[in-house]
Amino acid sequence: MKVLITGGAGFLGQRLARELLARGSLKDTQGTPQAITELVLLDVVKANDFGDSRVRAEVGDIAERSVLEHVIDDRTSAIFHLAAIVSGQAEADFDLGMRINLDASRLLLETCRQRGHRPRVLFTSSVAVYGGELPDVVQDDTALNPQSSYGAQKAIAELLLNDYARRGFVDGRVLRLPTISVRPGKPNAAASSFASGIIREPLNGEAAVCPVAGSTRLWLLSPRKAIESLIAGLELDSAALGNQRVLNLPGISVSVDEMVAALREVAGDAAVGRIVWEPDARVEKIVGSWPGRWDTSRAQALGLSGERSFADVIRSYVADEHIQIR
């Protein structure tokens, strides 16, 4: 089986690649595991190939038709489309966000359509498709109302994938991801970057700025569970999804204050003391428009699950990243 990951050099792309290589197989559309014979990692920078002969790391601009035609052929049977411009950057650079989050997503669907073999395509979407006056618990039939260009572009990509799937051009599915926390590495341009930073930096003995109020409610998912969900989402029986290809993934609903309390539980007062509270209206406006919780019964009925406690999420992070708590 030939598999493509776009954004293959990114944080989730690299984790997903490592997990797929470790598993060695993916279920086909009949539910039968098939060996992964080729794993193409497309990104604007060369991805780590893990020294594995199954990996082909390709460098290219995903908004270029020729690049997509080069990495998708009629043997490509599973595509994880993770490449994106994050929320803060898409708000700062409108054209770049439109080009990658909208045009490239459409071009990817169009390339699949031209190939004609109806591959499985998984898009990731986001809490950012919601906004405005929201119920305490967002439902599957709550209207999308994005309050950022990133959210609008993700919502449009969802609609495109749904229609390409309905018409039989692709076997598509979209997973709406909660905000991923705790991400290792450096802060990024996502408005939600702090949701990892206020845990990661204090654990590393560094200061972290929290740009939102402690009462701000977030809907979170760990990287571990995110990767598990991406694979389960791709393997989901198409018939079980019916004509609604978008799925809200389970997450944990926590306030920033509760995140800080979990950090204290795991790493003590010293770590918490490294958080600097500096409200940033730009970030508060974007993050404050996102839902703090959504109904997950559909995802759970399809066998997808989330975490139970944010303290456990921090403990997983500490274990996975070999952090020495100081």
Place this chain on the structure above:
Amino acid sequence: MKVLITGGAGFLGQRLARELLARGSLKDTQGTPQAITELVLLDVVKANDFGDSRVRAEVGDIAERSVLEHVIDDRTSAIFHLAAIVSGQAEADFDLGMRINLDASRLLLETCRQRGHRPRVLFTSSVAVYGGELPDVVQDDTALNPQSSYGAQKAIAELLLNDYARRGFVDGRVLRLPTISVRPGKPNAAASSFASGIIREPLNGEAAVCPVAGSTRLWLLSPRKAIESLIAGLELDSAALGNQRVLNLPGISVSVDEMVAALREVAGDAAVGRIVWEPDARVEKIVGSWPGRWDTSRAQALGLSGERSFADVIRSYVADEHIQIR
């Protein structure tokens, strides 16, 4: 004031042009009436200019950047974007629907953004953005779930306009129109074409095919009220719309059986006898996915109103089109 109508040779475009010329003015963003000095009618065929020196009938492909740059300049202060590929045709020709309903709408917004003067732009959208499991009365916060490519393209155009408006590139508004009935003229490729045909043809002494069951519920608006609403929608105070630029217009909820009863009331049994019932699964699937009613309190609070009785709609049609009932 310079005004542009795209789809200016179409049924609604021509009626709107005639009404604007008769009124002679449009309110500006301060609510002050300003004389219409130039009315540009863009379409793929040359629009009727009504022999009026204020009218400039332009022929061009709206998906071409140069065409839009030719008709939108920094004095264009109101744009009614009516050009569209109708539902049945967009389902039959996917690429054409994408090009006109999505690409051209985006290019129009982009042209306005490049001009930089933040013109008022009104898009029309449709019942077709809804679908799937719907409540009896669709609410403003009911999720869009289009079951046709036309509906998906209209939903995407709504999201684009909302984001371009949020960013201040245009002063945008979208009116979701009920199905327009009774349209004069010939049947078209819209899945809803019968909603006019089963009234219009029998009134003309001709047979009409009804492709859906009598129990099918439709959400209708007359051409008269549609034109009135387009003008009122363009003149709506931007501040009153806030960050939700999409408005569900009032309509009449009637079953096809009730439409037929209204036809009998106005034109008698002979007219009703000219309806031929021939179910068409393709049409039933598309039209059956649309809402039969939506909540109109927001539109009403903004001063927009609909009709009360479908028999009155037929009577207006008979009067406007000088029909002799036989």
